[in-house]
Amino acid sequence: MPAGRPASTPTTAAPPSSAAPTRTAPNPTATAVPPPAPVVVLRPGDSGPKVRALQARLRQLRWLEGDVDNDYGARTTTAVRGFQAKRGFDATGVLDERTWDKLVAMTHAPTTDELANVRPTPVQPKPGALSWDVDERCLKGRVMCVSKTTRQLTWVVDGVPQYGFDVRFGSDELPTREGVFSVYKKQVDVISNLYHTPMPYSMFFSGGQAVHYSSNFARLGYAGASHGCVNVRNKPLLIQLYNEVRVGDKVVVHW
The missing domain is CATH 1.10.101.10 (PGBD-like superfamily/PGBD)
Structure with a gap:
């Protein structure tokens, strides 16, 4: 009996390999959309x-x-x-x-x-009213005009004194700075970082110096001194001033 051909061994196809996920290469020519130009x-x-x-x-x-x-x-x-x-x-x-x-x-x-470039002329107080001590630098705009001579702060708007009250300053060792400043921050509840004393209704004008209410001034008067701030003892009137003053308003401290 003739020998038959050997039977062919069936082959099994290899399973397809998992294709790696296709990643989109960044387009080097793409540019970010520029922000709109300011109007x-x-x-x-x-x-x-x-x-x-x-x-x-x-x-x-x-x-x-x-x-x-x-x-x-x-x-x-x-x-x-x-x-x-x-x-x-x-x-x-x-x-x-x-x-x-x-x-x-x-x-x-x-x-x-x-x-119209008209320079305001300050009005004179009525007879019996608090006399104003207003420096010429206080006659333009909105100004807290602070006099070390009369120990008085006068709120002046466009050259017209609105009202004023007593203030107290720093000692010779911690003097209140003199010059022209502007209010850069307002805050109702403040505790001094250096002296750990309350400074309510603060209007900061130079570093840590501010116009603010002082219960110590209200209690002791001029027997004491501030740490450089402008102390106020008339709290109701200071609150009124605090509500009127804006950040950017001028502060003039003068003799």
Whole structure:
């Protein structure tokens, strides 16, 4: 019987290997969408009443000296640039919406006199009223005018004294600083980090020095002294002042 051919051995196909997940390579040519350009309100070269109003607001914060006019020239550009740099904005000198909104929040709408460069004349107190001791630097804008001679704080708005009250200052070792400042922070409940004493209704104007209520002053009067702050003992009137004063308002401490 002839020998038959050997039977072929069936082969088993290898299972397909698991395909690795496909990853999309980053596109080196793709670029991020740039943020929208700031909306410009006014720019150098512009003119008109809007420029005058801008200048008046800058002058309220002492970023602009001299009279206001209608021209957005080098003087206005420098003032806008300085205001922007102080607030951490791009100091372009161009008035954009962000800069304008911040400026409006820190100032009041210019008065007719401010726009016309009319210098305010302070009024005299009525007979029998508290006599005002107002330095000439207190005659523009909104000012807490503090006299070391009369130991008096006078709240002055556009050259017109509104009301005033007694204040107390620091000692010779811890004097209250003199000069022109502005309120940079307000806080109702404050405890001094250095002296651990309460400083309610604080309006800070120079480092840690502030105008604030002092129960010690109310109790002891001028037998004591502050640690450099301007102490007030008339609490109801101070609360009224605290509610009226804005961040950015001027503080003048003088003899």
